[in-house]
Amino acid sequence: MAKQPIITVNNLVKQYADFTAVKGISFEVYEGEIFGLLGPNGAGKTTTLEIIETLRIKTSGEVTVDGFSIDTQANQIKQRIGVQLQAAGYYPGLNLIELLNLFSGLYGVRINPLDMLAKVALTDKAKAQYKTLSGGQKQRFSIATTLINNPRIIFLDEPTTGLDPQARRNLWELIREIRSAGTTVVITTHYMDEAEELCDRVAFVDGGRIVGINSPDSFIDELVAAGFERKKQVKQANLEDVFINLTGKEWRE
């Protein structure tokens, strides 16, 4: 089955005054997949994402998103993508419904805020302010704001950082649902178990370059085939399984 690329990044370079954050990155994201950008802090993941999201100006290279060029058609791209920023805040003093109404004005679409909140299980928080939400609720609300314009692609920058295991699993569930509804998901994360669980394909970024791109399974198989062995025998369960087993699957608010 031939996969259709929805994002094409070709030889992307981002040069800041004193250093080069992105040094010629090329990759494709296929329509309908969950694609992970993995790598240590400062590897250039966020810079790459923000260039694709039209929030940052590239130095050179080509990027097309859903057939539109980031150089000349930024506005068309903005109408087709949903963006969740690492650590972004929301307009102060407004409740969730009012924030969603604000975003519907910004995107120029008509939505029912309660429907959006229902998608991320925040209906009972409709009148709450963003700052009073728990970490998991904040991330779910952020994701709701990315869905307002019914986007073709959503970008999630470290959405599960700082969440407890229950909230994290709950968010994975939400991301899978969004993908099953036909939306392509591009995600960055520091948690390899998360990438393994969630992503169809991942790209490893280090020092501004892509050092590998494949499905999580293929990567692991390759490494094992090359003779890699873990120092400690892998057991049938890990400590997180114990955590979930002891504290239950329901997420806490």
Added chain:
Amino acid sequence: MTSYNNTRATLAIAKASLRSIFRSPSAVVFSLLFPLIFIVIFANIGGGAVSVDVGLAKSSDTLNPIYQVLKNYKVVRITTKQSQAEMNKNLDKGSLDAIIDIQKRNGLPAFTIDVKYTAASQEKGNMLRSMLKSLLYQFNTQATPNNAPKVATMTETTIKGREYKYIDFILPGQLGFSLLNIGVFGTAFVFLSLRQTLVIKRFFATPVKRYSIITGEMLARVSFALLGAIVIISVGHFAFGFTLVNGIVTVLNMLLLSFAGLIIFMGFGFIISGIAKNETSIPPLSNIITLPQFLLSGTFFSTAAFPSWLQPVSNALPLTHLNNAMRKIAFEGAALGDVTHQLLILLLWGIGIYAVAIKTFKWE
């Protein structure tokens, strides 16, 4: 896909911002509560304490209506008993604030008023000047419509006589103070915090235009400030008898002038939001802008009371000219066309401030 609507985006931001302002206690306290408290305090202590001592020249006519009205002003104390020489001496010392000499003439104008002020009491001289101007305005507008000779009409007209109360002085100043606070503090805080909490960055991930963000925020602040102005003017008028010479027309002129002043003050806010490193540096920077104007722009007392070396400073500040124009409009019944001098100075300030703001403003 339907075409994108910038106006809708702008209004969405304006609505969000206005909601946010109304929910922020500091915005309401500084721009509405403080001015109202000052008005209440000064309206109560000011009223009885102020009086203008005027000597009536020996040669003056005393049967004319202007004198009759002036005589009944509570603030004006007219002295007739002193000799001309005594009066001149007292004027020199400042124990008299002015000497007036009203002459009846056979032609037009029917009356001439000769007023001698004193440098020893400039502030009260200014009060008297305002009162006389407004009195003459009333006489002249009432005399001209039926084209009758002025003398005849005047003797027949009963003038209620407008009293120059301290509220007439203090309210325009407090209105200016409110506009200054909303413009400078409000704008500086909102743009810095939207920038720092990445709210603006998230906005940029939507198709919204930059000018929509600026216009939306300005629209919200203008709506809030003008609503506040209406509250301040209403409280002043209905509770303390603030004079609105031409009623609703005067209010509209005051609102237009408030709008002009607010645009300029928001320019200061844009500059501060650009140069401030974090939220804690906003109050000191804003105070550098607002405090001197608060003290030196005739908010509480007439700028004429300042020593001569301070006058040029005071005359350079935009709030001084806003206050002066506001008082002329409210009490003397001037229209915006009559305060073009002040408007011109405000315009120059506007051009200068926005030139700097464009250079210093930061989006991220």
